[in-house]
Amino acid sequence: MKKKFLLAVIVVLLITNVATLLIWNNDENVILDNNDTKIDQKKPVATVNGEEIPYEQWMKSLRGNYGEEQLKGMINQAVVKQLADEKNIKINDKVIAREIALLTSMQSPMSAEEMKQKEDEWREDILYRYQLGALLTADSSIPEEEIKAHFDEYGDQYNFQASLQISHIIVPNFETAEKVKKELDNGASFDLLAQEYSTDEETKASGGYLGLFVNESKFLPGGYLEAASSMDEQTYSDPFQSDTGVAIIYLHQKLPSITFEYDEIKPYIKRELALGESNQTLTADPLWDKLDIDWVYEE
Template identity: 55%
Template sequence: MSKKLLFSIIVVLLITNVATMLFWKNDQTETPVVDDEKIDTKKPVATIDGEKVSYGDWMKSLQDNYGKKELKNIIDHQVVEKLADDHNITISDKVIERDIALLTTMQGLTSKEDLQKLEESWRSDILYRYQLEALLAEGNQISEQEVQTYYTKYHEQYQFDKSLQFSHILVSTMDTAEKVYAELEDGASFSLLAKEYSIDEDTREGGGYLGFNSVNTEFLPSNYFDIAAELEEYSYSEPFVTSNGIAILYLHKSLPDITFNYEELKPFIRNELALKSSNQKLVAEPLWEKLDINWLYGE
């Protein structure tokens, strides 16, 4: 894997880790969000043995610890969005979908609803990253030959192979499999049934979870992919015979092939090479001088 591609993936993961943490933080029902309209700024926001914590103290602490970083983040995103619009910089949906697919394969079991929320956050951050890269790369001359050479050497690393996220319950006999299937039809948990019945010691304690698998994998029976072709996402199969026993397969997520030709990848490779040649970090601050920006922490 090229160092630049690895760096790009790391950046995606860093951005995504922050987004994911914010998502889970905001999704915790145990900690309700206080409506600003219900906060009386003249009253303490907390008391400890009669010692008051004022609204002003709270706001100052938030500003001192998070204010500058968060405000800079807001400005960075708005600067990139405005300049990208001014320069007519667009990012193909196909590239964004490839990165979303890559990030999806790095998730564990995630509900359909939660994954949709994550994808929305990822999409925004991925668009920002590619637009930022394009803006920073402007003016750096990279020859067609350099781009072609890089593409020839590394183009396979930009492709995404079809990948399916599976769980399974593997049992010894069809009678047992039909019993398990009947319980599934009655609404029983697939994961709990896997822990109770499955003879696959490697996956049983994890509820039968097999993770994401490429169609080229040698670790699963080939007919798993034939069975999966008939399934909708977040659904399970009827019992079927495999080389290891009788299986019931659960398809969580199916991600399609995403492939690129030279013309599709050329602008992105050129931007990567431009940033590498200029030793440019992927930060938005150098772009601030292109706009009239005044902010609380200085010019």
């Protein structure tokens, strides 16, 4: 068995209640979060009416309240990665792409930079969950006919339909639309212009956000699908006549269709059925005995 040395408390002390990562280094400053915000260890982290809260007191509280839970999560990640590497467990890129598409479809609009950061976080979590599921069900046996029957009945649920995430600004005429377009060209915020100019009372308060629509959706106003089909993500259209006025649309995301043949999705259906039939929860605890683990909270 491989030896897993975890020096987490010395090297890394962890998180606020929103999973902020605190990374120690040899300088006076430490990185507070993913935005590279720095704090000085020698200065108080807060003052209340002149009363200081020292850095060390804050660290002690974090260690006591979050240290064990976060360290266990890090160990789980390491355990699953090591065992998955040993057993050469790979996850189909299409499966990961489908999961990312589903998660994206549930999000409010994000910038390209925000989306990239989210996708990286999601990808790591998706890979962990699927590899964990594969490890937990490695010795399970599900009859081929049961897997095939499940696919025949529920196979469409594993697919993802091509979708568009759209905001819009509706104005009464092309003269106003061209004025809005000029402001957009000069760098104005689409959200703020929607709040100022749009006649769509249902969406203007949210910056014109309409939502996510499958490409065949009958709920998209006339002309929107045609306009969006030639647009790049994170861009806005020229003004065009729509059902309810003159429209300018903003295309946040263009999510492609993802479909699976039986052989592509079969291993994942098998794991899903095996987990359900065994009433196993998706936890790495049963895998700890497969590696030699030392950690500071060990009894």
